[in-house]
Amino acid sequence: MNSELVDLPELTETKVGTMRAAVIAAPQTVEITDVTLPEPGPTQVRIKMEGCGLCASNIPVWQGREWFSYPIAAGNPGHEGWGIVDAIGEEVTSVQVGERVAAITYNAYAQYDVAEADSLIKLPESLAGVPFPGEPLGCAINIFKRSDIKAGHTVAILGIGFLGALLVQLAKQAGAKVIALSQRDFSLTIAEECGADELIKLDDHWQIIEKVKNLTNGKFCERVIECTGKEWPLNLSGELTAERGKLIIAGFHQDGMRSINVQLWNWRGLDVINAHERDPKIYLEGMQEAVEAVEAGRINPQPLYTHTFALENIEEAFQMLQDRPDGFMKALITF
Structure with missing residues (x-):
């Protein structure tokens, strides 16, 4: 192979038992670091994240407010994630390892996050490979x-x-x-x-x-x-x-x-x-109906995902979310 003709991506080594996660260390400062891989509790699942949407509600914690304490927890405030179940708690029977899901989690700016088994929806085969930030x-x-x-x-x-x-x-x-x-x-x-x-x-x-x-x-x-x-x-x-x-x-x-x-x-x-909901059951009902709406063509979010960033570039993504330049509608962090 002629190495001069091959542009290989830079690889970041992750230690066994750890994962890469974004940490808002201070206002408008994000560090990508290794943190301990979370283990699911008895009623929880661990999700290997495929992606997570950026939400406008993230802007205050990114900009900084006096009521926030920094650094923010690893992966927080990512809450628009989807991915593949890779581990389940001993009491979980409703979902299996390998199933693709969207979930209500709160630390999804990371390679993995955990969720209660009753706080997720399964994604059908018809949406395979399609981004699905279920919460928004x-x-x-x-x-x-x-x-x-x-x-x-x-x-x-x-x-x-x-x-x-x-x-x-x-x-x-x-x-x-x-x-x-x-x-x-x-x-x-x-x-x-x-x-x-x-x-x-x-x-x-x-x-x-x-x-x-x-x-x-x-x-x-x-x-x-x-x-x-x-x-x-x-x-x-x-x-x-x-x-x-x-x-x-x-x-x-x-x-x-x-x-x-x-x-x-x-x-x-x-x-x-x-119209803001706080009942997780209502959230999940909306997410399930969103799956059906996308399948039926009632909504088509695909053209609205205008920007995609790697986790390492999440600081740039936050800046764009704040500035909202022409052409920007929705940003996704993908893994």
């Missing part, structure tokens, strides 16, 4: 179900990231007219490809209200889903919701208190729904 896909399904969208509704979706784009697809499948609102031109293009009927730039508050008013003959929208997690779009969402309509809070509001126009919400008689 299940989250989209659960938010859609809480939104109670019917055929003929006009639905405004504010914030077209990964979640917003999936909700555009689901709302269109339900027979709704979809108005997509986003700051980024790239995101509006994605929304259009996902089936949105109308595209509006998130820029001028009052102009947006007038545009939506004109598009709905002055009635506004039966359903409005706020996906940004920011104060201004949350207040704008109230303005865009029709009388007796439903305002669904899907954005993760994690950076402090909110001032909102409760008078408007009262006057219009809005139902305001916080």
